[in-house]
Amino acid sequence: MLKNTNNHGSRFLDRLSLWNRRLNVYLAVIGGAALVGIMIVAALNVALRLFGMSFLGAYEMVRYLGAVAVAMALGISQIHNDHIMVDVFSRKFHPVVIRILDALHFVITTIFFSVAARQVYLWGMIKLRNKEVSETLKIPFYPVIFLLAFGLAILALALFVDFLLLFCRREAGEAAS
Amino acid sequence: MSGPMVGLIGVALMVLGIFFLRIPAAFVMAIAGFCGLVFVRGWTAALNLLGYELWETFANYGFTVIPMFILLGEFIYHAGYSDNLYSATYKWFGHRRGGLAVATILASAGFSAICGSNTATAATMSGVAIPQMKKYNYHPTLKAGAVAAGSTLGVMIPPSIVLVVYGLDRGLSIGKLFFGSLIPSLILMTLMALTVLLICRRHPDWGPEGEEVSWKERFRSLPKVLDIAVLFVAIMVALYSGKVTPTEAAGVSCFLGLVSCVLRGKLPLSKFRMAVYDSLRISCMVLMILAGAIIFGRFMTVTRLPNEVALWIGGLNWPGWIVLAIMMLFYAIGGCIMDALAFLLISLPIFFPIVQQLGYDPIWFGVVVCVVTTLGAITPPVGICCFVISGRSGIPVERVFKGATYYIPAYFITIAIMMLLPTITVLWLSNMVK
Secondary structure, eight states: OHHHHHHHHHHHHHHHHHHHHHHHHHHHHHHHHHHHHHHHHHHHHHHHHHTTOOOTTHHHHHHHHHHHHHHHHHHHHHHTTOSOOOOTTGGGSOHHHHHHHHHHHHHHHHHHHHHHHHHHHHHHHHHHHTTOBOTTTOOBOHHHHHHHHHHHHHHHHHHHHHHHHHHHHHHHHHHHO | OOHHHHHHHHHHHHHHHHHHSOOOHHHHHHHHHHHHHHHHHOHHHHHHHHHHHHHHHHTOTGGGHHHHHHHHHHHHHHHTHHHHHHHHHHHHHTTSTTHHHHHHHHHHHHHHTTOOOHHHHHHHHHHHHHHHHHHTTOOHHHHHHHHHHHHGGGGTSSSOHHHHHHHHHHTOOHHHHHHHTHHHHHHHHHHHHHHHHHHHHHOGGGSOOOOOOOHHHHHHHGGGGHHHHHHHHHHHHHHHHTSSOHHHHHHHHHHHHHHHHHHTTOOOHHHHHHHHHHHHHHHHHHHHHHHHHHHHHHHHHHHTHHHHHHHHHHHTTOOHHHHHHHHHHHHHHHHHHSOHHHHHHHHHHHHHHHHHHHTOOHHHHHHHHHHHHHHGGGSTTTOHHHHHHHHHHOOOHHHHHHHHHTTHHHHHHHHHHHHHOHIIIIIHHHTTOO
């Protein structure tokens, strides 16, 4: 019975991990499009200037596209462990200590980025309530702030999935031994 | 508890967190900065600042220069321009003893003129140069060392991501930093090439002579690397003129790079996708470090620790060069144990006010620090470039580290020249930028 429950738990985690990865790949597609968008807007702006024309709002567009690009890549960079970590000393620790430290790392960072997502969301709500618009294009930019909050929440989710997987791997290891 | 003392405890906890908690440096900086702000200013102020700073960092127009330069480098990398570069330099220098190793360093410099990352340069050049040197029975230590040393030029020669981040973090002109790093890069590159010749003089069997190529062939190889030269010149001229922002210069060169890759049929859709995907991930990593450093920097400002340290050091009445030498020692050690970019951003809030207090030029200091921290990419235990080369070529990492050791004097000589002749090496060119 216990074994069965463990199997269900493991299957759920596998699915959760898969969904997490898929979701982040889709978000990376949006982020990639935003990245290419920055290039096009920046190049077009310079090209138009050469012909004496101006691209109104290019500055703002680049800003918002930059925010979208990074927000949408936060989760995928966590999945790929792209962030710089210094393990010169910690890699010599006992495997149990490493596992405990990793668990601590995932708990702390999940909480921190959840708080960060909430704060960015609240910042966006202030802009929404005040009906603030961008200086040149006169468009509301709170949706971009909400996208950043969403990206941070997805990063927190990716860290939480890593935390769960850490225990799943532990159980799998114990079962094997 | 006084503000500077809180700051000092914050720095100590951050360092402990980075080295022992296995949390990425970017996250540790952000968390330590946030917790410090909670302690000093209270929950409400710290929470409000967190939301505001994250938005302002990720939606910062100036910071979009980073993904643009990364994307340009990725286009060139995935399009395989490195083959042309290597082939051209090989035709010019390959017939001499150790010529292939010299060609590797020069081709790395050429690749670095577009790609601002040393790991990308290391990965590319190990795939291109090591098989060629193996073909001509080059000694593994020489070939691995040449690729390792050459790859560090990736963050020295403009457009360098480290210099871009330094400039953005300290509010300095990226154009001035790029122009300021030109002569030191040339000095370092020349010294590296001379190191190869000296090694081959001592161990003639390490770098046998390659095939002699006719002058006609040599000149015929040059148009194939013209695209890269044009892109490099376009970036530098645009930044020199001051008529475009760094983001615009990067955006235009990125667009031109893409057009050139597509027209030459070097970038099919699959490679384009990979280039964009990789750029997105690297940009996210770099901007996350920047966000962490900014939050930590706010905490440092609130505690007034950097100002107090600067005043304290100023009061010691030590000659400026001694303080600078101690700082450089910190950077050299720091570069050995962690990534150059992360260490730079951690240390700058404390070291930069000291440098200003001592009256050193921030552009010159940035270029010097870039050279010093770059050295860390080829020295143990972190030596990221050596691990990349070992992974790509199968040469044991100890041998790669050994090979790279031969080039360490080249760095020290470059740093010494920069310290003795700051105007000629850095400031002369950087001051020309409008």
